[in-house]
Amino acid sequence: MNYRQLLSSGVFRFCAVALCYFLAGRFSLLLSMPPGYATAFYPAAGLALGAMLTYGLHAIPGVFVGALAFCLSVSFERALPFNMATLSVAMVLSMVAVLQAGLAGWLIQSRQKQAVTLDSNKEIAVFFLFSALAAAAGTTADIGILRVLGQLTRIQADTNWLVWWVGDSLGTMIAAPAWLLFAGQPHKLWRSRRYKVLIPLGACILIVVIAFVFIRDRERDKQALEFRLEAQRMSQNVQSRLNHHAMVLDYLERLFASSNRVNQHEFAVFSEHALRDFPGISYLAWVPYVAPGAASAFEQTLNKDEFPGWRILSPAANADTAELQRGNGRAMYPVLYLTPLNHHPDLPGRNLALQPSSLHAIESARDSGETKTTPPAISGAGKQADSVSLFAPVYQNGRSLMNTEERRAAFTGVVTASFRLADILHETLTETEEKEFHLRFFDKDFPDGQSVFMDYTSGLKEAPLFQSAILFGSHQYVLQAQPSAEYWRTHISWVTWAAIIGGLSFTALFGAHLLMTSAHTHNVENLVRQRTAQLHDSENRLSTILNYAAEAILTCNANGLIQSANPSAENLFGLAPGGMRGRQLLSFFPDQKAQNLLRQQLSQVLPAELQLHHVNPERIEIQSQRQDGEILPLELAVTKVRLGQQTMLIIMLHDLSKTKRAERLKSEFVSAVSHELRTPLTSIRGVLGLLVGGVGEVIPPKTRGLLSMANENAIRLTKLINDLLDFDKLEYGGMQFDMQTYAVRTLVEKAITANQGYAENFRVHLHLLPDDTPGLSVVVDEGRFIQVLSNLISNAIKFSSEHQDVEIAILQRTDWVRIEVRDRGIGIPDDFKDRIFHKFSQAEATAARKYAGTGLGLSLSKTLIEKMHGGIGFQSEIGVGSVFYLLLPAVRADEAAAE
DSSP, rough: OOHHHHHOOOOHHHHHHHHHHHHHHHHTTTTEEEETTSSSSSSHHHHHHHHHHHHHGGHHHHHHHHHHHHHHHHHHHHHHHOOOHHHHHHHHHHHHHHHHHHHHHHHHHHHHSSSSOSHHHHHHHHHHHHHHHHHHHHHHHHHHHHTTTTOOOOHHHHHHHHHHHHHHHHHHHHHHHHHHHHHOHHHHHHHHHHHHHHHHHHHHHHHHHHHHHHHHHHHHHHHHHHHHHHHHHHHHHHHHHHHHHHHHHHHHHHHHHHSSSOOHHHHHHHHHHHHOTTTTTEEEEEEEOOOOOOOHHHHHHHHHHTTTTTOOBSSSTSSHHHHHHHOOOOOBBBOEEESSTTTOOTTTTBBBSSSSSHHHHHHHHHHHOOEOOOOOEETEEEEEEEEEEEEEEEOOOOOOOHHHHHHHHHHEEEEEEEOHHHHHHHHSSSSHHHHHHEEEOOOOOOOOGEEEEEOOOTTTOOSSSEEEEEEETTTEEEEEEEOOOOHHHHHHHHHHHHHHHHHHHHHHHHHHHHHHHHHHHHEEEEEHHHHHHHHHHHHHHHHHHHHHSSSSSEEETTSSBBEEEEEHHHTTTTTOOSSSSSSGGGGGGGOOOHHHHHHHHHHHOOOEEEEEEEEOOOEEEEEEEESSSSSEEEEEEEEEEETTTEEEEEEEEEHHHHHHHHHHHHHHHHHHHHHHHHHHHHHHHHHHHHHTOOOOOOOOHHHHHHHHHHHHHHHHHHHHHHHHHHHHHHHHHHHOOOOEEEHHHHHHHHHHHHHHHHHHHTOOOEEEOOOSTTTOEEEEHHHHHHHHHHHHHHHHHHHTTTEEEEEEEEEEETEEEEEEEEEOOOOOGGGGGGGTTOOOOOOOOOTTEEEESSOOOHHHHHHHHHHTTTTEEEEETTEEEEEEEEEEEOHHHHHHHOO
């Protein structure tokens, strides 16, 4: 089984999806925040979506099993019992994970016509949007289920919804593309992007995770410090509150020590005020010292003065007190004064000497002169300590208390109080502190389980744990505190959340950028390969065309060295294959016209105006010589092109040997026919002119009109014959050009003067615009130039309405002179612009036919101006007018003066 077969197998898909989901879920717990498992990055959701996009419904079992294994692992960590309820919750959450991935996959694929490629801004935006929407739906379902099952409170649900949604969204945006890099379709596209995306994306995630762990640990230390400070403040408050309670006993001791005798009323008044201010005190009592054998006298005195019928009681209800006193011969400590009396009716008269813990505390207080504490008293349930009693010794006022013997001699009794420590703690703690802290308070001197007064920390394992020692009486107590879920909710580390969410958001955007750039690179590489193949095919096609072309074609560089020559060119000159490559182009064309043209093309830069209208390559007829000495009449066409940074000349040669013989016969025929036509036509024009002019007898008006029409047609026919002869001379070299330097303005003024009468006939005004660059000169044939310019002016006059202006302007364009003829006539139709310089070409519109011509004027003008090394062009718009212009090389003023 090869690699692709392994990937396509159902068992592999199932195992890969389940294992990847489980591992991704466990990885996300590394980024969780206390006190629970909330994480801002849950890549398992992204892997589930990636599996849905690649495998479709076949990914459901793997996603479900992976999610179930992850949920059960979290339950085991929390020490939850493995029962049907736990399994049911895990299965429901796993089904939600499958539905969330399926919903996101369906939404994304519904907007894609083909496979998901994430290679455009729009596709990535759709992917992010639908992933976030599906994550919101899945998070809402999870929170709702846990809320219904009582696993989350309302406040916890609100907090966890946002965290879970952010975690699922960021996990989807980052992990789903990572999955597609290995299993996405088409494989070629995703494989080409794999390392370009994974390596920088992985590095970015690693940096974010390291930064998050560092910030989280630092914030945890900060939170732990804040917790310790708050717990310490709370411990100090508890210590202060207990000290205030203990001071009540000190004040009561001062009361008895400073008076010879305190009666019951005075004791009750003092005690009632103390109990009202300190509700944590169960009772206050005065316990006098009764010397051994003095019990009866003590009872008689009390019965006589304050308490009729009062006697010392024994804890044993069936024992005789007198016999008990006589039997042990020990001192007694009966409870004499007690407040409140109604809450403790069994205490008055009780002999505390018969209670070992109380007797030990009283005797220790007597001998040391300090307040002593009894062990914790167990509540009725018998499981938790309820209260402790403190005993403060009272000595006779003014007696020396330097040692134990003196203190025993001056000892008169003890004042005692019972303190409900749990009530005092509840009274001291604020409502916020009881919500935010789990507390445990116990007596350190009695480490057994029955010395605990408060314990809300059972089963808690989260750190930190605060522990503080508290002194109360003669015992040391321990206050332990741990943060509760409420504490973590109100002490959220937003810096940590901002770091992880900001870092992962940047990672998601960075991943999107990597996906777009890698896809663009892949597409460019494919395009380059396609273009390379097309270019290769084009080169082969071009090479085939050149090799089999009937015309001779040469190319040369800007230095005049031949770079290529097709077989027709080599055969034309009688050379072997490859015999022309690398040789100087001018060596094959000794004809002076060819030399001038080629040198000019190699050195001169044409203006943009001529390039704008795609002027045809310049063609001349030359004579060359074959290798065997035979003279070759050729037509030479030269085109200058620019390919990148290289300038090239393309030369096409046409053998005119056969054509020359045929044209010579045609020329002789045209000359003969033209001569035979022009001679009688001249006579006919003379006669018609005389008749129209009024020579001879009076001619009727109708006949005169016919004669005028015949005379105009004769004139038109004469002009046509003259134009044909001019074309014949131009084409076959019979027309001579007298090239001299002339001032441009002088030539233009002569052309305007020659056409002034023609313009007056049409009621059109000719205007020569001011020349902003006087002194411009050109090298032309004066007569031919005026003929060309007159043709443009006469055309502008013909196609202008009455009383309109025809403007003639002289402009300078770098090294060229531009003469413009502007009219505001009917304009030239777009479909006629390409044929306007062709022979016998005229627009078909009725307005263009109003003043019929031969159709040779513009074609003849173009040929004449090009023979004078210039060019012609035009710009026109229907209904606005036309501008025809001539371009000629300018002659500098110093050169014109020298000539």
